[in-house]
């Protein structure tokens with residue numbers, strides 16, 4: 001069967017969770033075993049590509065075309081982006097030499113919204129595959145950063161005449177993906193919605209957690225963003241004895257305005273979501289650990305200070321919320337050899353007090369921002385989401401487990417473990433009193449970075 005053929009000759013991949021990191025240039029080879037580069041994702045080893053869709057934020061079209069193998073380099077590619085006006089003109093100009101590349105502009109009618117969603121829809125001769133990831137389609141995002149992805153199984157075509165609801169997964173991934181695509185209300189996506197309906201997505205074991213811009217009331221409030229996450233945790237996880245001692249970890253590469261104090265959104269609304277476990281009406285206040293690189297983490301990184309160009313935390317935002325920085329922990333990932341590969345991955349999870357088990361794990365495009373996750377308004381009768389975001393949630397019940405054991409040595413990848421490969425070190429390392437969060441629009445000229453340079457933003 002085609003699935004066996006590809007699985008047998010593809011690089012040995014951990015197919016329990018289908019969670020992978022990007023390859024990082026310059027690491028010992030053991031830390032890249034089981035990691036994937038974009039050229040691996042587009043390789044014939046995963047399927048004979050017919051057409052693809054690339055949802056993303058930042059694009060280098062000429063570079064992207066070169067990542068396809070020569071035999072697929074002229075296959076139609078549909079780009080889903082959020083650019084408008086001059087930025088849109090510049091993007092379309094990039095594709096002028098590539099007639100097989102077409103564009104669809106996602107609607108962004110709410111101010112400050114962005115199209116952050118990163119997803120590949122890959123239509124093959126053999127079937128269909130979905131990849132949900134954190135990397136932009138630019139060289140720098142696939143070079144020396146820590147990035148992650150969920151790669152779906154190969155979804156076979158359904159028999160002719162199957163009902164559209166056929167091919168549904170126990171996690172309703174097919175319905176939810178189709179609803180997300182429908183939320184664009186884009187004619188260019190109609191044929192893709194139809195194609196997905198014709199495929200069998202039943203082997204999918206993750207839940208889709210999406211954001212799409214809008215103001216939602218009533219039952220629609222739980223379709224997107226953090227209230228969607230809260231609903232999934234409410235329905236598909238269970239209370240844990242002593243759960244108030246199970247920390248929440250949030251790890252991200254950018255931070256929005258959180259308000260003048262923690263009660264405004266973080267410790268009120270967002271923490272309520274992240275601490276939801278099943279239908280318990282307890283509202284514990286477990287420890288919350290936020291992982292965001294310090295200035296030293298960036299200065300000593302493989303890229304040096306330029307890594308900070310993708311960690312866009314501004315001084316204007318930071319100075320309004322100094323209270324937030326007391327939650328911060330450094331980026332340390334010796335277990336994956338990636339302590340010096342700055343994070344562009346975004347992950348959220350609930351861990352046991354001894355950091356050996358997970359109650360759930362989320363990989364997503366969503367940073368720590370109300371624009372991404374949504375914020376309640378009008379006396380909690382409405383939620384407002386500004387951006388498109390996309391992620392997948394792992395819950396133990398979808399894997400016939402009570403909790404996920406954590407694999408403390410995820411590299412080199414080994415088929416023996418059933419542990420979840422958390423990419424960074426646990427327990428998290430608090431900032432030292434001298435550590436400051438990386439802020440991208442102020443100067444650092446006291447000590448040079450790994451390349452001997454200083455950082456003086458214009």
Ligand SMILES: O=C(O)c1c[nH]c2c(-c3ccccc3)cccc2c1=O
Nearest residue numbers: 057058115116134136309310311312
């Ligand atoms: O979706 C993503 O991945 C990203 C989205 N915005 C980024 C920005 C940015 C910050 C303020 C205004 C516009 C853009 C800067 C550097 C990296 C990113 C980025 O990586």
